[in-house]
Amino acid sequence: MTSIALCTINSSARSIARLCQVSRSAHGTADFHSFVARYSTLRKCAFLPGGKWSFIRAGTRQMSQASPGRISLGRYGVFLAAGAAAVTGVLTAGVSHFQRAEMATKISKVEEEEENIRERCKSFMSVPVTDIKVLEQRKDAMSARMEMLIMETQAAFCRALEEVDGGSFRVDRWSRKEGGGGISCVMQDGKVFEKAGVNVSVVFGNLTEEAAKQMRSRGKVLKGKDGKLPFCAMGVSSVIHPKNPHVPTVHFNYRYFEIEEADGTKQWWFGGGTDLTPIYIDLEDAAHFHKTLKEACDKHHPKYYPDFKKWCDNYFYIRHRGETRGIGGIFFDDLDSPDQEEVFNFVKSCAKTVVPCYLPIVNKHLNDSFTPEEKDWQQVRRGRYVEFNLVYDRGVKFGLATPGSRIESILMSLPLTARWEYMHEPTKGTKEAEMLEVLRNPKEWI
Amino acid sequence: MTSIALCTINSSARSIARLCQVSRSAHGTADFHSFVARYSTLRKCAFLPGGKWSFIRAGTRQMSQASPGRISLGRYGVFLAAGAAAVTGVLTAGVSHFQRAEMATKISKVEEEEENIRERCKSFMSVPVTDIKVLEQRKDAMSARMEMLIMETQAAFCRALEEVDGGSFRVDRWSRKEGGGGISCVMQDGKVFEKAGVNVSVVFGNLTEEAAKQMRSRGKVLKGKDGKLPFCAMGVSSVIHPKNPHVPTVHFNYRYFEIEEADGTKQWWFGGGTDLTPIYIDLEDAAHFHKTLKEACDKHHPKYYPDFKKWCDNYFYIRHRGETRGIGGIFFDDLDSPDQEEVFNFVKSCAKTVVPCYLPIVNKHLNDSFTPEEKDWQQVRRGRYVEFNLVYDRGVKFGLATPGSRIESILMSLPLTARWEYMHEPTKGTKEAEMLEVLRNPKEWI
Numbered sequence: 043m044t045s046i047a048l049c050t051i052n053s054s055a056r057s058i059a060r061l062c063q064v065s066r067s068a069h070g071t072a073d074f075h076s077f078v079a080r081y082s083t084l085r086k087c088a089f090l091p092g093g094k095w096s097f098i099r100a101g102t103r104q105m106s107q108a109s110p111g112r113i114s115l116g117r118y119g120v121f122l123a124a125g126a127a128a129v130t131g132v133l134t135a136g137v138s139h140f141q142r143a144e145m146a147t148k149i150s151k152v153e154e155e156e157e158n159i160r161e162r163c164k165s166f167m168s169v170p171v172t173d174i175k176v177l178e179q180r181k182d183a184m185s186a187r188m189e190m191l192i193m194e195t196q197a198a199f200c201r202a203l204e205e206v207d208g209g210s211f212r213v214d215r216w217s218r219k220e221g222g223g224g225i226s227c228v229m230q231d232g233k234v235f236e237k238a239g240v241n242v243s244v245v246f247g248n249l250t251e252e253a254a255k256q257m258r259s260r261g262k263v264l265k266g267k268d269g270k271l272p273f274c275a276m277g278v279s280s281v282i283h284p285k286n287p288h289v290p291t292v293h294f295n296y297r298y299f300e301i302e303e304a305d306g307t308k309q310w311w312f313g314g315g316t317d318l319t320p321i322y323i324d325l326e327d328a329a330h331f332h333k334t335l336k337e338a339c340d341k342h343h344p345k346y347y348p349d350f351k352k353w354c355d356n357y358f359y360i361r362h363r364g365e366t367r368g369i370g371g372i373f374f375d376d377l378d379s380p381d382q383e384e385v386f387n388f389v390k391s392c393a394k395t396v397v398p399c400y401l402p403i404v405n406k407h408l409n410d411s412f413t414p415e416e417k418d419w420q421q422v423r424r425g426r427y428v429e430f431n432l433v434y435d436r437g438v439k440f441g442l443a444t445p446g447s448r449i450e451s452i453l454m455s456l457p458l459t460a461r462w463e464y465m466h467e468p469t470k471g472t473k474e475a476e477m478l479e480v481l482r483n484p485k486e487w488i
Numbered sequence: 489m490t491s492i493a494l495c496t497i498n499s500s501a502r503s504i505a506r507l508c509q510v511s512r513s514a515h516g517t518a519d520f521h522s523f524v525a526r527y528s529t530l531r532k533c534a535f536l537p538g539g540k541w542s543f544i545r546a547g548t549r550q551m552s553q554a555s556p557g558r559i560s561l562g563r564y565g566v567f568l569a570a571g572a573a574a575v576t577g578v579l580t581a582g583v584s585h586f587q588r589a590e591m592a593t594k595i596s597k598v599e600e601e602e603e604n605i606r607e608r609c610k611s612f613m614s615v616p617v618t619d620i621k622v623l624e625q626r627k628d629a630m631s632a633r634m635e636m637l638i639m640e641t642q643a644a645f646c647r648a649l650e651e652v653d654g655g656s657f658r659v660d661r662w663s664r665k666e667g668g669g670g671i672s673c674v675m676q677d678g679k680v681f682e683k684a685g686v687n688v689s690v691v692f693g694n695l696t697e698e699a700a701k702q703m704r705s706r707g708k709v710l711k712g713k714d715g716k717l718p719f720c721a722m723g724v725s726s727v728i729h730p731k732n733p734h735v736p737t738v739h740f741n742y743r744y745f746e747i748e749e750a751d752g753t754k755q756w757w758f759g760g761g762t763d764l765t766p767i768y769i770d771l772e773d774a775a776h777f778h779k780t781l782k783e784a785c786d787k788h789h790p791k792y793y794p795d796f797k798k799w800c801d802n803y804f805y806i807r808h809r810g811e812t813r814g815i816g817g818i819f820f821d822d823l824d825s826p827d828q829e830e831v832f833n834f835v836k837s838c839a840k841t842v843v844p845c846y847l848p849i850v851n852k853h854l855n856d857s858f859t860p861e862e863k864d865w866q867q868v869r870r871g872r873y874v875e876f877n878l879v880y881d882r883g884v885k886f887g888l889a890t891p892g893s894r895i896e897s898i899l900m901s902l903p904l905t906a907r908w909e910y911m912h913e914p915t916k917g918t919k920e921a922e923m924l925e926v927l928r929n930p931k932e933w934i
Contacts, residue, residue: 214911228910239910362888362895425902432878433888442808442879449808454910456871462902464674464685465660 159190166193167200168215168225171244171276184310184382185274188298188389189244192278193225195296195393196242199280200227202397203240206404207232211240216448221247222274226451230458234408236285239454244276254301256440267304274300277314278393279437281455282400283427287420288410290320290327291368291427292400293455295437296393312385313375316396317354318403319368319427321420323477325487327403328369332487335372338395342388350374355484360430365481367430371399419474421461428460605636612639613646614661614671617690617722630756630828631720634744634835635690638724639671641742641839642688645726646673648843649686652850653678657686662894667693668720672897676904680854682731685900690722700747702886713750720746723760724839725883727901728846729873733866734856736766736773737814737873738846739901741883742839758831759821762842763800764849765814765873767866769923771933773849774815778933781818784841788834796820801930806876811927813876817845865920867907874906 159178163170170177170193172186180186200211209232217223224243229235248270255263257275264271277297284291296314303309318331332351339346354373359366372392377385431438441452468474605624609616616623616639618632626632646657655678663669670689675681694716701709703721710717723743730737742760749755764777778797785792800819805812818838823831877884887898914920 212910230910237908237910362893362898421905428874428906429878429899432875447808450911452808453875453908456908458909459867459905459907460874461905462683462899463904464658464676464683464900465896 162190162194166197166225167211167213167227167240171215171217171223171225171242184298184386185276185300187386189276191386191390191393192242192244192276192296195278195396196225196227196240196280199396200240202401203229203235203238203282206401206408207234207238209233209235211238216451218245218446218448220446221245222276224448224451226448226454228454232285234284234286234289234404236283237454237456237458238280238282239451240278240280241451241454242276242278243448243451244274246272246274249273249301253444257299257301262309264301264309265304272302279455280396283424283457284404286407286410287321287412287416288324288407289404290318291424291457292396293317293319294393294396296389298389309378310382311376311378312389313377314389314392315350315354315357315371315373316392316399317358317368317371317373318400319423321423321477322416322473323369323480324403324407327406328487330402331369331371331399334395334399335392336488338391339372339388341391342384346374346388347372358430360426360434362433363426363429365426365478366484367427367481369480369487370484418461419468419477421459422463422466423477424457424460425462428456431455608636608640612643612671613657613659613673613686617661617663617669617671617688630744630832631722631746633832635722637832637836637839638688638690638722638742641724641842642671642673642686642726645842646686648847649675649681649684649728652847652854653680653684655679655681657684660896662897664691664892664894666892667691670894670897672894672900674900678731680730680732680735680850682729683900683902683904684726684728685897686724686726687897687900688722688724689894689897690720692718692720695719695747699890703745703747710747710755711750718748725901726842729870729903730850732853732856733767733858733862734770734853735850736764737870737903738842739763739765740839740842742835744835755824756828757822757824758835759823760835760838761796761800761803761817761819762838762845763804763814763817763819764845765869767869767923768862768919769815769926770849770853773852774933776848777815777817777845780841780845781838782934784837785818785834787837788830792820792834793818804876806872806880808879809872809875811872811924812930813873813927815926815933816930864907865914865923867905868909868912869923870903870906871908874902877901 159181160174163174163177170189172189177186177189204210207229209229211227211229214226214228215223216226222243222245224241224245226242227240229238232238249257249266251264251266251269251271254266254271254273257273275297277295279293279295279297281293282291294314294316296312298312299310301309316335318328320327335351336347339350350372351370353375354370355366357373358368358370377388379385438452438455441447442449468478605627606620609620609623616635618635623632623635650656653675655675657673657675660672660674661669662672668689668691670687670691672688673686675684678684695703695712695718697710697712697715697717700712700717700719703719721743723741725739725741725743727739728737740760740762742758744758745756747755762781764774766773781797782793785796796818797816799821800816801812803819804814804816823834825831884898884901887893888895914924
């Protein structure tokens with residue numbers, strides 16, 4: 043197995059440790075792709091003039107051709123290629139499994155705390171919503187740490203998509219009159235992606251008790267001062283609709299809420315998830331996607347994957363159609379235990395899987411040929427996507443009903459094109475019928 | 489002004505009286521078209537072998553060419569053409585305006601009561617939901633009279649659209665497990681119409697008090713026996729999405745509800761409306777559409793048009809976009825005064841305007857040329873149509889949330905294709921910007 047790896051001035055032992063872990067799992071090509079993509083997501087490659095960081099291309103197309111050697115990494119001219127296994131071997135020689143794990147944990151802490159916020163911001167798609175000075179001052183506060191994470195996730199995902207598409211994201215930085223703002227990145231009518239949106243928002247202000255109740259899926263009643271509750275909500279969310287019907291749509295969202303009650307108690311919780319909506323079922327893709335998520339979950343709790351997989355199937359259910367939106371993934375909300383640090387670490391693990399979950403699948407099907415009938419089926423499935431998002435999605439409903447929301451950022455999850463055919467029902471035995479069967483009866487993928 | 493008129497064995501003095509009224513208004517071509525279309529909607533032309541009635545083609549294309557004489561009226565071979573003004577003159581000579589109005593009212597009653605239900609049913613797109621024998625037995629009950637009206641409205645509108653398109657409606661008769669059923673007529677991917685749906689439903693059963701409350705826009709609390717309320721709801725609804733961006737989308741819906749309270753009191757009310765959604769504004773079309781509706785309203789109450797026009801603008805408002813769905817028309821709900829007979833007559837007048845409101849506009853723009861950019865703008869507006877229907881429309885929301893609903897009939901209002909472009913904003917001074925301006929600031933059209 044040959045591969046690409048990166049060495050940069052900033053590369054830390056943490057990433058090396060992660061490198062070890064992944065390379066040891068040795069599940070073949072899909073896992074390897076996942077490793078490369080993950081690696082390319084997480085590590086900055088080189089700081090470039092103009093304050094931009096270059097990210098390595100997910101590069102699985104090269105990978106699947108098993109071609110080691112020099113690979114052009116795009117416009118910034120960052121080059122480096124080597125055998126991952128070799129790098130791994132060198133750096134971890136003589137260290138036991140447990141020692142490696144412990145080392146990784148320690149280094150993780152150090153990496154996060156030590157790295158310069160101002161430097162990390164340079165890799166982002168835009169300057170963050172919160173002033174960098176404020177982020178520096180509050181760098182230990184969860185709100186600052188989460189804002190850095192969502193900005194990093196946005197940047198990593200956008201760069202990976204740009205690399206595969208060849209197009210560029212339009213970046214809109216917006217502010218919200220009532221407090222906060224966001225950064226919306228959209229690529230429309232690209233070579234690979236029909237519509238790709240990656241949005242960060244960081245908003246704050248006061249909520250009514252009723253609105254606060256609606257924000258929590260468990261509907262817990264929160265006591266405000268004179269009925270008002272100061273809150274802070276932030277998240278990264280993305281929906282990618284590719285052109286080729288053999289490349290699935292992906293969605294992810296990771297978010298954090300803080301609400302202050304009248305007695306000064308701070309309520310906080312995390313939510314999120316990543317899910318896949320293929321137009322045609324591909325068992326290998328489904329297994330790769332779910333396995334990558336399961337690995338991220340298993341690092342934190344053995345029940346996370348099975349519980350959140352089920353939650354995902356239940357949440358993304360188009361009730362009036364009797365079918366799920368896609369083949370699921372994970373979904374969780376209101377997560378506030380065992381403690382803030384651990385939940386944050388779990389969310390971080392999830393956020394860092396979005397590229398390795400998705401990019402290998404994009405690369406695999408990028409050049410698949412398709413018929414007009416397959417394109418039509420994609421458009422019909424897109425119609426269902428719209429139905430779910432407008433009728434059931436809590437985030438969309440909350441956003442549309444909230445004055446001052448940036449509607450374009452909320453509705454960028456809708457596809458560029460969609461179709462509603464009256465009484466559309468695939469013929470038995472077709473690939474379309476096979477897909478529908480899966481949507482009507484969610485299954486286990488691993 | 490030359491024109492076409494029809495004489496059939498069944499044609500009654502009522503239609504002649506109406507003919508007089510309309511021909512007297514003499515507002516030029518648009519009104520005249522409206523008259524012809526109205527006439528063609530209401531009157532059966534000839535009974536044909538196979539139990540089908542032939543309807544005259546809306547025929548405005550012939551009309552605009554001012555060509556009197558013989559005109560082929562399609563596959564059933566019904567021919568007749570003459571000068572409407574002449575016919576009117578002959579039949580109403582020596583009768584004053586007030587006498588004519590009185591005559592019309594009397595004959596109207598006679599026409600409705602006398603006409604054989606079984607015969608009237610032959611013109612329908614399908615046998616009615618309620619057994620014909622039952623309709624005959626209950627022919628004086630409002631539920632039976634309304635069911636006949638909605639079936640007639642469906643047939644008249646479908647035939648008019650078939651004539652202009654050349655295609656045929658697919659007719660699905662369906663039943664509802666809990667009681668009742670419907671007849672859905674859909675024409676998809678026709679020559680003129682991308683998707684045309686005309687649906688009748690007649691449903692009954694028991695409602696919970698909560699559901700009953702939701703059904704009334706005023707949210708009146710109704711007392712049920714053991715929390716249950718026997719109800720009966722029926723209506724005709726339609727959405728027509730043409731292919732050509734210069735032909736507007738139209739929607740109408742006329743409905744009737746009956747709910748029986750625990751003490752045996754019967755609550756009843758009517759609702760409905762007709763509204764237009766152009767892609768590009770055409771002042772003449774807008775005036776014709778609203779004037780036709782105003783004329784129907786004015787026959788019943790001078791406040792109906794202004795009140796229901798305003799209600800329509802308020803109802804079809806896409807709050808999160810800050811724009812109306814289209815240029816409105818009329819909308820009313822919970823109408824239960826002055827008395828059942830009068831409200832029914834008003835609803836009947838409205839139902840009978842759908843063809844004269846819309847068909848002249850279709851015929852006018854049928855062959856307009858358009859650019860790909862104009863088609864794109866149509867698709868963007870279609871996206872907004874979907875947003876309104878899925879997010880705000882009470883009927884759709886109620887339908888989707890009601891177990892046992894026929895989803896395909898509810899969602900046939902969605903266009904065949906739609907588009908969502910991120911941050912789409914027409915350039916100032918363009919026809920697209922002009923349209924948007926109207927949607928952002930509803931105006932008076934007459």
